Amino acid sequence: MKKLPLWVLIAALPISLLLSCTERSKETTSEPPNFVFILVDDLGWTDLSSFGSNFYETPNIDALAASGMKFTNAYAACPVCSPTRASIMTGKYPARMEATDWFGAPQPDNVDKHWTKDKPLLPAPYLEHMKPEEKTLAEAFKEAGYATFFAGKWHLGDEEKYYPEAQGFDVNIGGYHRGGPYTGNRYFSPYDNPKMTNGPEGEHLPDRLAAETASFIEQHKDSSFLAYLSFYSVHTPLMAREDLKAKYEAKRDSLGLQDKWGEEGDRKHRLVQSHAVYAGMVEAMDQAVGKVLAQLEQSGVAHNTVVIFMSDNGGLSTSEGHPTTNLPLRAGKGWLYEGGIREPMIVRWPSVTQEGSESQVPLTSTDFYPTMLEIAGIELQPDQHKDGKSFVSTLKGSTESVHDAIFWHYPHYGNQGGSPGSAMRKGDWKLIHWYEGNRYELYNLAKDIGEEHNLAEEHPDRLASMKDELHHWVEEVGGKIPQPNPNAAKAQL
Template sequence: MKNLKNALIAFAVVLISCNSAKKVVNTNTSNEKPLNIVLIVADDLGWADLGCYGNKFMETPNLDALAKKGIRFTNGYAAAPLCSPTRASIITGNNPARINFTEHLHGYSKPTPQQKLIPPTIVKGLPTDLLTLPQALNKAGYYTGHIGKWHLGEGESSPAARGFDFVYGGGPQGLAKTHFYPFFWGNPYPSLINDTKPGDYLADALTNRALKFLDEHKANKFFVELNFYSPHVPIEGPKNLVKKYDDKRVKTNHQGLPEDEYAAMVDNLDYNVGRLLSYLKENNLDKNTIILFTSDNGGLTVEEVPAFAKHTPPTTNAPLKGGKGTIYEGGIREPYILYHPEMKVENHVDSTTLITSDDIFDTFMDIAGVKTKSPDGMSILKNMAQHNPNRPYYLHFPHYSPQHGWPGDAIRVGDYKLIVWYETGKSELFNLRTDIGESHDIAAKYPEKVAELKKKLDAWKKDVGAKEPTANPIYQP
């Protein structure tokens, strides 16, 4: 715990100096009891979908309260604009480009004549030679549990095969058939069906099992990740909450997005996070449990494929541009909320530190006192303590996405973000400090900045061995 304590002390100094009106008043370093770790990952939750991130329609009191007690990050990113690559990043600390896992797992369809490029073929599941979070934490004495969405493969790439002591409701499926019982096509998770009944809601059922996991292992040192399938399509909220937002829309004359069914899904997700937080507090586990909440990519902002088009588009990521499947900010900037029991925060602390899903692995290694580090991440605590405003964020996405996203790469350094599009070779440059909505391309005005960032991006791609798309021989303009 010594390294963690030192990081926390430095961390507190940084927060006090950078947030004069919102200060850390005490860093408790007397607690020698090992820290438990809870990771909560939403599915397709957008950066602007929570009250603590400015949403005025959806109600998220539990996550808002967690942000008040902890740290809300405003420059947190997913490693990709789609779920599987970001989840691989979380579980291994490897950037998707390094491991050729740059798109979500799906069948490999042939390119169409409308596609100018042929995207590279990705891996068929989480590579078995990568060290995972549960494997590393097992060695540090943690009992590890995975509950909910996995979507990183099956067999040798399944959560049980990749180190988790306990697995519930998670396999190769990328989405549920319905969020109501019986949830999935067929019966891939018999234990889930045995625990539930007609009318039950999936997020409630997953949280029920998470609470049981905590009850079974509260005397031990544990790591559990609760990965919701919400608010991913199909967009279906609990009926009582749908009515709540139907009524609220009329009462407040709220116009436009979010869709009421989607709002109900986010409200229910927040309710279940609250259940988990209440359990930790009631059982005195909150005093030695770190909690990290995030999402896997931006909110969906287009109509889905016909089978799941109902109630879509469900949300907006405004003021950010774009959404899931795109490399604009709406597709990759995520909510991150970190609660640490050894950090006593007065009022509320925001951090502008740039962090990514690649960092979660090293952060938990830091907390567990494990010296193992990932090739692409950095402990969030140490990153904040070092206060490096020019740490780069890299993104490699050589794919066409179902959400009408185009192949491209991106880099952010400080205020500036560069996007390079594969089809045209065109570059776009944005100053995110003054133009968070990426509405003013300033590449022509600052050619030297474009060249500087492109040089960094190209060097990084070479270093990680990024696979690039190739020309489509059947392309018909």
């Protein structure tokens, strides 16, 4: 017999018994918690003031961090968007789902039309959608009686059967197959998004998505809800409100900031946060977060709402305008170095997480699914979220590791210059296996967060042990391996 959540059992009690409890305050009732999940696109590890930025201003998110728990070793399951988003929805590593690249990237049979056509390796094949048979996080909450809402970027399939409303969300505002706001006036109305009506001319997309989320919260304040706000921000195209652009141009000049560049592979790499347009995009996103947090207070549900904040991959530092830097982390979006996968993460669980606390426990995006179910008192589903680990104990203050190891598999050439590879973190140690040239890099992140010193030759025993574990994991999840590209040899002739 299926185990029912505690709150369902309580709801079934005789009305006379329930009425005897009306003198207790809302804060002490056992009503099911609400959830607001905020996912930002392409936000780097140091793109928030509370995570180290001295240029971008993010007072609302900083206040969220001050009222909850900040995680400094939180990871996306992939250095690009779609796979990470699927990992949150399913609790599985992208490699297990055969969904290892952003949906729309080249396949091995059409790479001849892509800039990587002469690279030494063909990209591994991948599914360009999240499988409909996956029981999503939203479906699990909907089954438990929650109202479910989605707003913003989806990018998990190019047909209606893959869209949010087919994957457990009662409401979908703006979520379809595109990975960015590329239609209409892009970040400003008219948007010409088939899943969202146009607003007044000039309306700003992050504010609109926040307003839709706030409206849903107010409408469902007397019931249990899951609101999933998935910003298109701060993904390209790089566009900011004129007032914020002017603000950061003036701030950049007053601080005497100048663009500085390094190199990562064959790409130039931004070394200073000084991009005024990007800074304006970050602040506008922060203002939108503030609108949602304010609505929780106004609707009287903040005390019983778990708020989660996360990014889907590292900040864009080596391509497409090079708008930010993730220093002291190496590289950024599209790379298996820390800059591509380590994310700013915050969780506020009222009366549980200690205000202003910080956790160094390594976690990854597969972990949200079982954690949220456990918080809500919904039965765990280990056959579904088989790669996720609940970190409820971490939220309660434990410093014990949740994972023995965390893994990545990205067998593709990234638009940002990254190469096909697999990686793992075990304790303070990180191993990267680059398939091109069959090379290995080993780093001690506790001593070398910037991954500057490859210790593979100095620690042969550790290297051998981690290699075996990584290879076993890739095989266990069915990871696809990139194959030699026959066109590469021809290109050298």
